[in-house]
Amino acid sequence: MKRKLMLLLSLLFICCISFAGTMATFKMNNDYSQEIVSTEAATTTAENRTIQTKLKRWGYYNGAVDGIYGSQTRQAVRYFQSKNGLAVDGIVGPKTAAALGMTLSSQKTSQSSSDLELLAKCVYAEARGEPYTGQVAIAAVVLNRVKSSSFPNTIAGVIYQPYAFTAVSDGQINLTPNSTAYKAAQDALNGWDPTYGCLYYYNPATATSSWIWSRQTVVTIGNHVFAL
Amino acid sequence: MSDVLQVKQKSKDIRNDEINENSTISQINNKNRAIKKKNGAIIGLSIATGILALSTIGLGIGFGISQSNSMNYQNSLESVYKSNFYSMLDSVNNLETKLSKTLASDSSTYQRKTLLEASKNASEAEISVSFLPLSQSDIQDTIKLTNQISGYTSTLADKIASGENLDEDDKATLEDIEQSIMQLKNQLNEYARKLNSGVSILESSMEIDSNSNEFSKALSLNGDNSIEYPTMIYDGPFSDSVVNTTVKGLKGNKITKTEAMQDVQKYFKEAVDVTYESETKGKFETYNFRVKNSDEEMLYVQVTQVEGHILTISGAGEEGEQSIDIEQARSIALDFAKENGVENAEIVWSDTIENDVYFNIAPLQSGIVLYPDLVKVKINLTSGTIVGYDATSYFTNHTTRQLEKGSLTLEEAKAKVGSDYTVKQSRLVLSPLDYNREVVCVEVETTKGENTYYFFYNASSGELENVLKVIETDNGNLLM
Structure with a gap:
């Protein structure tokens, strides 16, 4: 009887483990998802007046429209946020501002360097263990592809081209790059190209495509062979 | 429970009359414990079975959800x-029509219109095809x-705009292109019919062997009936002539590996270690x-085999307190370029990103700034050393050129800029324009509001050749 019970219990245990395991596998896709960091933005007096006017009109705020971001205004903003499904922090950041139908002056009008971001992500995902030059070289290959007639003509087009980078298919592209990856991407954007126009690279230890071996190799940097 | 016990107790009494009371009670207690154990086991068993059943159901549901998610x-x-x-199919169909119309027409205005539309259709086709799940080896010719x-x-359209007509060669090339596009169109339409009959692209694309992969056959130029690639000779975007540039600036003798090593050691006197x-x-x-x-600073240095110049240096700069200022960095950059054969040069652009300063240095020829021959230097302000150098443009393009200064004076050029721009300065430059064209221009630096613009006027004709706008990004400035 005891043995049977033990058998049953262990069966149950295995069951639970496998269940948890399966659930974990379902969740795997999200492993590389990024954290979203909220930023605190300060508002100007004029903006505070706009906030107060809007909140007053919509019945969230009863105080004076004086441009001072006091506790009453903060309270009204919290109330507004809670009613509108926003993070309740009492601060008018970009999202709350958008919900209020206004643009904050602190929201930079300067161009986001999305190309640099994307390039840095690609470098970090594909070559974070490589020497610095090897990282610049990866970014340079992406930029050489953009220039080449045989590849898409934008950085995003090249990086997200189906089957082009393994880091895109396994989701590592979504990891947050470190400062070295940014520097390498920046150098490549500034025109550094240690590969002199290479369009391909592969790790000879892991490359499986026989086609890639037929390309003319130019240089080996770290673990990667760069080819035309 | 107690009824059962009494019954059992009675039956026991009947069978064993001689057993004294004490022992009977202890035996009853033992039996009692055994029965409790048995009942406990039954309860445990049913709980276990219950949990097992529940977890199996849960697993099933989870699996079901994941299956439907993945569907x-x-x-x-x-x-x-x-x-x-x-x-892509639409764009290719349209492209073919536009090419036929261009060939059918003899009006240059109409040809220009259809050529520009064809250019747009071709570029749309390229964008669509690059989203499709095909391996680079199958698709590269189609993208190209x-x-x-x-x-x-678009180059032909520009030619018409500048007053020329399409010649016989242009028309012959357009006919070749039309032929190839027609074949591609047929392949695509054939696959479209398969799609209509229920074929899935996703499933076709899983077929790794490209010989049996219907999808890659439909989009590739070397499918069943391989499509002839038309030769297009032109100076414009994506032309082969742009890719095959040669090195103009290196003509001397080859050096050996040992000599190169000595050169590197000469440049980096303070280096702890130099390895090939x-x-x-x-x-x-x-x-x-x-x-x-x-320990923190490792550089990768490339030395040209011809003439033995340092071609590139790359390294990630250190982070920490700055030991030199930008002025000191400027002279380090200029000295290094000079030592390396880039003489009579000046800094034309600089930008600081965190701890690194980037300098663009351009050589001068009789007072004209040679932009095509730029040398780029990156100095780390913490270590005060060179962590980046790029002389590839310099050695690719640098030769002594025949330069015409033109008739446009610096003052005339300044007067050409619109009155809402504040003129800061002007100078003579050699400007690299599209596709290997170099033109002597007067460069006028202006500001409007918070923005900086550079205007380039052709020094001979006075025409505006280019406008650059400085775009501030989150990481330094860009010239567009």
Whole structure:
């Protein structure tokens, strides 16, 4: 009887483990998802007046429209946020501002360097263990592809081209790059190209495509062979 | 429970009359415990079975959800692929029509219009095809074809705009292109019919062997009936002539690996260690070295095999307190360029990103700034050393040129800029324009509001050749 019970219990245990395991596998896709960091933005007096006017009109705020971001205004903003499904922090950041139908002056009008971001992500995902030059070289290959007639003509087009980078298919592209990856991407954007126009690279230890071996190799940097 | 016990107790009494009371009670207690144990086991068993059943159901539900999720993902992916496939089909169909119309027409205004439309259709086809799940080896010729047609047709449109007509060669090339596009169109339409009969792109694309992969056959130029690639000779975007540039600035003798090593040691006197790493073949042939300045700073240095110049240096700069200022960095950069053969040069652009300063240095020829021959230097403000150097443009383009200063004076050029721009300065420059064209221009630096603009006026004709706007990004400035 005891043995049977033990058998049953262990069966149950295995069951639970496998269940948890399966659930974990379902969740795997999200492993590389990024954290979203909220930023605190300060508002100007004029903006505070706009906030107060809007909140007053919509019945969230009863105080004076004086441009001072006091506790009453903060309270009204919290109330507004809670009613509108926003993070309740009492601060008018970009999202709350958008919900209020206004643009904050602190929201930079300067161009986001999305190309640099994307390039840095690609470098970090594909070559974070490589020497610095090897990282610049990866970014340079992406930029050489953009220039080449045989590849898409934008950085995003090249990086997200189906089957082009393994880091895109396994989701590592979504990891947050470190400062070295940014520097390498920046150098490549500034025109550094240690590969002199290479369009391909592969790790000879892991490359499986026989086609890639037929390309003319130019240089080996770290673990990667760069080819035309 | 107690009834059962009494019954059992009675039956016991009947069978064993001699057993004294004490022992009977203890035996009853023992039995009692055994029965409790048995009941406990039964309860445990049923709980276990219950949990087992529940977890199996849970597992089943979880699996079901994941299956249906993955079906949803597959369906959305298939829709994206289909949408791009049909867009590509549309663009290729339109492209073919525009090419035929161009060839049918004898009005240059109409030809220019249809050529520009053809260029747009070709570039749309390229965008769609690059979203499709095909390996690079299958698709590269198709992407190249669409890119080159787009570049070629827009170059022809420019030619018409500048007052010329299409000649016989142009028409012959357009006919070749039309033929190839017609074949591609037929392949695509054939696959579209398969799609209508229920074939899935996702499933076709899983077929790794490209010989049996219907999808890659439909989009590739070397499918069942391989499509002839038309030769397009032009100076424009994606033309082959742009890719095959040669090195103009290196003409001397080859040096050996040992000599190159000595050169590197000469430049990096303070290096802890210099090791030979590898050789680069290709447009530039170089010996590559690893230079260790300190534990934190490792540089990768490429020395040209011809003439033995330092071609590139790359390294990540240190982080920490700055030991030099930008003025000191400027002279380090200029000195290094000079030591390395870039003489009579000045800094034309600088930008600081965190701890690194980037300088663009351009050589001068009789007072004209040679922009095509830029040398780029990166100085780290913490270590006060060179962590980046790029002289590839310099050695690719640098020769002594025949330069005409033109008739446009600096003052005349300043007067050409619109009155709402504040003129800061002007100078004579050699400006690299599209596709290997170099023109002597007067460069006028202006500001409007918070923005900086550079205007380039052709020094001979006075025409505006280019406008650059400085775009502030989150990481330094960009020239567009």
